[in-house]
Amino acid sequence: MSEKISPLAPKEIAVVPPIAGVRLGAIEAGIRYKGRKDLMAIVFDKPAQVAGVFTRSKCSSAPVDWCRKRLKGGKARCVVVNSGNANAFTGKKGRESVRLSAEAASLAFGCRKSEVFLASTGVIGEPLDVSGFSEHLGRLQTLTREDGWQDAARAIMTTDTYPKLSTRRFEAGGREYSVTGMAKGAGMIAPDMATMLSFVVTDLPVAADILQKLLSKSVQGSFNAITVDSDTSTSDTLLAFSAANGARPIADAKDQRIKALRHALDEVLHELAMMVVRDGEGATKHVEINVKGAASAKSAKRIALSVANSPLVKTAVAGEDANWGRIVMAVGKAGEPAERDRMSVQFGEITVARNGERDPGYDEAATTAVMEKDFIPITIDVGVGNGKATVWTCDLTREYVAINGDYRS
Amino acid sequence: MSEKISPLAPKEIAVVPPIAGVRLGAIEAGIRYKGRKDLMAIVFDKPAQVAGVFTRSKCSSAPVDWCRKRLKGGKARCVVVNSGNANAFTGKKGRESVRLSAEAASLAFGCRKSEVFLASTGVIGEPLDVSGFSEHLGRLQTLTREDGWQDAARAIMTTDTYPKLSTRRFEAGGREYSVTGMAKGAGMIAPDMATMLSFVVTDLPVAADILQKLLSKSVQGSFNAITVDSDTSTSDTLLAFSAANGARPIADAKDQRIKALRHALDEVLHELAMMVVRDGEGATKHVEINVKGAASAKSAKRIALSVANSPLVKTAVAGEDANWGRIVMAVGKAGEPAERDRMSVQFGEITVARNGERDPGYDEAATTAVMEKDFIPITIDVGVGNGKATVWTCDLTREYVAINGDYRS
Numbered sequence: 092m093s094e095k096i097s098p099l100a101p102k103e104i105a106v107v108p109p110i111a112g113v114r115l116g117a118i119e120a121g122i123r124y125k126g127r128k129d130l131m132a133i134v135f136d137k138p139a140q141v142a143g144v145f146t147r148s149k150c151s152s153a154p155v156d157w158c159r160k161r162l163k164g165g166k167a168r169c170v171v172v173n174s175g176n177a178n179a180f181t182g183k184k185g186r187e188s189v190r191l192s193a194e195a196a197s198l199a200f201g202c203r204k205s206e207v208f209l210a211s212t213g214v215i216g217e218p219l220d221v222s223g224f225s226e227h228l229g230r231l232q233t234l235t236r237e238d239g240w241q242d243a244a245r246a247i248m249t250t251d252t253y254p255k256l257s258t259r260r261f262e263a264g265g266r267e268y269s270v271t272g273m274a275k276g277a278g279m280i281a282p283d284m285a286t287m288l289s290f291v292v293t294d295l296p297v298a299a300d301i302l303q304k305l306l307s308k309s310v311q312g313s314f315n316a317i318t319v320d321s322d323t324s325t326s327d328t329l330l331a332f333s334a335a336n337g338a339r340p341i342a343d344a345k346d347q348r349i350k351a352l353r354h355a356l357d358e359v360l361h362e363l364a365m366m367v368v369r370d371g372e373g374a375t376k377h378v379e380i381n382v383k384g385a386a387s388a389k390s391a392k393r394i395a396l397s398v399a400n401s402p403l404v405k406t407a408v409a410g411e412d413a414n415w416g417r418i419v420m421a422v423g424k425a426g427e428p429a430e431r432d433r434m435s436v437q438f439g440e441i442t443v444a445r446n447g448e449r450d451p452g453y454d455e456a457a458t459t460a461v462m463e464k465d466f467i468p469i470t471i472d473v474g475v476g477n478g479k480a481t482v483w484t485c486d487l488t489r490e491y492v493a494i495n496g497d498y499r500s
Numbered sequence: 501m502s503e504k505i506s507p508l509a510p511k512e513i514a515v516v517p518p519i520a521g522v523r524l525g526a527i528e529a530g531i532r533y534k535g536r537k538d539l540m541a542i543v544f545d546k547p548a549q550v551a552g553v554f555t556r557s558k559c560s561s562a563p564v565d566w567c568r569k570r571l572k573g574g575k576a577r578c579v580v581v582n583s584g585n586a587n588a589f590t591g592k593k594g595r596e597s598v599r600l601s602a603e604a605a606s607l608a609f610g611c612r613k614s615e616v617f618l619a620s621t622g623v624i625g626e627p628l629d630v631s632g633f634s635e636h637l638g639r640l641q642t643l644t645r646e647d648g649w650q651d652a653a654r655a656i657m658t659t660d661t662y663p664k665l666s667t668r669r670f671e672a673g674g675r676e677y678s679v680t681g682m683a684k685g686a687g688m689i690a691p692d693m694a695t696m697l698s699f700v701v702t703d704l705p706v707a708a709d710i711l712q713k714l715l716s717k718s719v720q721g722s723f724n725a726i727t728v729d730s731d732t733s734t735s736d737t738l739l740a741f742s743a744a745n746g747a748r749p750i751a752d753a754k755d756q757r758i759k760a761l762r763h764a765l766d767e768v769l770h771e772l773a774m775m776v777v778r779d780g781e782g783a784t785k786h787v788e789i790n791v792k793g794a795a796s797a798k799s800a801k802r803i804a805l806s807v808a809n810s811p812l813v814k815t816a817v818a819g820e821d822a823n824w825g826r827i828v829m830a831v832g833k834a835g836e837p838a839e840r841d842r843m844s845v846q847f848g849e850i851t852v853a854r855n856g857e858r859d860p861g862y863d864e865a866a867t868t869a870v871m872e873k874d875f876i877p878i879t880i881d882v883g884v885g886n887g888k889a890t891v892w893t894c895d896l897t898r899e900y901v902a903i904n905g906d907y908r909s
Contacts, residue, residue: 215825
């Protein structure tokens with residue numbers, strides 16, 4: 092946890108309403124940090140339907156491997172998350188830690204091991220000592236509360252400068268429901284997915300397979316459309332739960348209530364993803380890259396990510412420099428179809444380049460005014476077709492280097 | 501040109517011997533910089549055979565487009581290069597500037613326009629004013645000298661902190677020949693190719709098509725195996741010339757003399773490429789990434805580049821932190837086959853991870869000693885097959901951000 096709060100932090104942390112039968116708690120387990128909570132659990136009184144999306148890293152962490160397998164059962168009774176150590180690249184020891192954690196959780200929360208979901212975030216490559224987990228989780232069991240969301244969201248932070256919570260209410264079938272989620276992530280953030288943990292719960296009763304479809308789709312416009320530093324984590328985990336206190340899950344994907352959930356879920360995931368970008372390590376600017384006129388949506392996304400991940404574009408934004416030459420460079424290096432002489436670039440509403448050269452009416456002062464804001468939308472028309480995509484990123488500052496450089500000298 | 505010389509700069513600038521019939525000169529044309537030379541020409545008394553490799557950017561600059569076309573003729577009489585303005589993304593104006601420059605050069609040096617080669621480096625997107633080129637080149641014509649190499653190498657610098665020259669002598673058919681080259685480049689450097697200009701001349705008489713094959717191959721282990729910031733330029737240009745003062749070019753690729761040239765060319769290009777990496781913007785460390793055990797050489801190169809371009813790996817190296825967890829992360833995100841539990845990582849000679857976890861004999865002090873050096877070889881065995889590759893990069897420092905951030909405030 093950083094001492095310094097991101098200048099892009101929300102004015103206040105969302106207060107999220109409790110969900111019946113969903114209890115959260117966090118304690119100090121002393122895994123790495125001193126004087127803060129670092130072990131968190133979400134406990135479902137009745138089995139919840141569960142869906143998940145994970146990192147595409149070829150070197151996924153032990154907890155990610157565990158969750159992938161457990162997902163097949165479709166049922167969850169708890170999630171246990173620690174910060175400070177990612178339990179990634181820890182070999183046999185890592186698998187053993189995961190097994191022991193699940194055992195401790197199943198005893199503490201009175202459920203099957205197969206209903207325990209796990210996530211870890213922090214340093215990679217150090218063995219995670221879970222010898223104290225039985226005792227810690229036993230104690231944690233007595234501390235979980237329906238209004239424990241904020242406490243839990245704080246416990247999973249690493250280099251985050253603020254806890255990330257989002258909630259939406261929606262009406263479905265004449266009743267009111269909600270979706271509420273938390274996330275952590277600030278560095279090692281790139282699509283597929285961000286280095287990121289996120290846990291989202293709804294009280295609408297939905298079958299696991301439908302929830303999975305909603306989640307896999309929703310992630311495309313949210314966590315899979317953000318990048319801080321192009322570095323994909325070994326540990327990315329997004330889990331969604333339907334905790335309806337035993338109500339029979341909706342099993343028909345065409346049920347009208349699913350549509351209402353989809354909309355709310357999209358909003359919550361998008362808001363959480365934006366919070367992650369706005370807490371990007373060292374970030375001072377929130378940047379939206381819109382690409383249009385591409386050969387396809389896929390091509391547009393590749394171009395947008397090439398721009399969003401370009402160190403030269405990101406450092407220019409940090410310097411409030413409307414350096415569209417670097418944007419063109421980043422479009423060019425993407426290797427996707429682009430018509431140099433039909434390309435246009437806008438910063439905010441201002442067209443700086445048109446038809447492959449500087450716009451005749453280019454106004455330096457007006458453009459600088461756009462760059463001085465903390466949210467900067469950039470729109471690029473690559474002049475080929477109708478494909479479009481949007482991704483979000485932040486700038487690259489000296490602070491990012493300082494945070495990650497661990498300057499020992 | 502930076503005031504501060506890279507800490508990785510060579511102790512002294514190579515003194516390169518003249519090549520008969522190859523004259524170089526540089527003058528102040530006031531394109532962007534004050535008080536330094538920014539317009540350079542290499543002139544061949546007799547037509548030289550020419551080969552080239554260019555950026556793969558979809559937004560290549562006007563001079564790149566020009567050279568690509570002229571290459572078909574296979575003959576060159578001069579190269580004219582300016583720094584300060586890349587003449588890239590300049591639309592119709594850019595094409596017109598190129599045409600006028602070639603015209604001015606053909607008059608000044610008494611050759612055909614089609615024998616004029618052009619390169620520009622500097623700001624992208626600003627029109628290049630060439631109205632003074634006729635006069636400048638006329639004057640330059642009187643200044644070219646066979647010993648003008650260093651002067652010319654200085655004139656093409658942008659954010660470079662030192663001129664880059666390399667030379668090798670070789671014996672072929674009982675006679676001594678040489679290959680001599682210059683390069684510029686410090687940022688916007690990534691394979692295919694580096695943001696980079698390089699001009700290499702040999703006095704061995706070689707036909708253009710053979711020279712092209714040698715060059716395309718040699719670039720794989722040199723300029724296409726380096727990355728500073730993953731950003732590929734719009735302007736990358738590598739031209740090779742055989743300037744044999746009218747001697748009949750060798751047209752048989754199997755001629756023994758070609759083999760001798762290949763060896764010398766490989767060395768010169770490799771040395772120039774290393775000079776570019778060691779002059780990477782803000783660089784304090786020269787990093788070699790060796791990947792072995794990959795599914796193929798191509799796969800190994802992708803993994804190596806994923807590691808070399810990872811901001812988190814590069815900032816860790818800047819901080820002299822042997823953070824092998826981030827290396828594993830970068831291997832994982834490459835999307836190439838890798839066996840997590842058979843993977844090993846070495847810094848220098850020290851094995852820090854083996855079989856997917858920290859080496860039992862890991863010694864922090866010994867590893868730190870490796871990280872404190874200015875050349876850091878990292879070897880990764882991904883445990884799948886026999887594919888291997890090596891790429892070179894530098895660290896990512898606050899200085900890189902400062903150089904490219906153009907902090908206006």
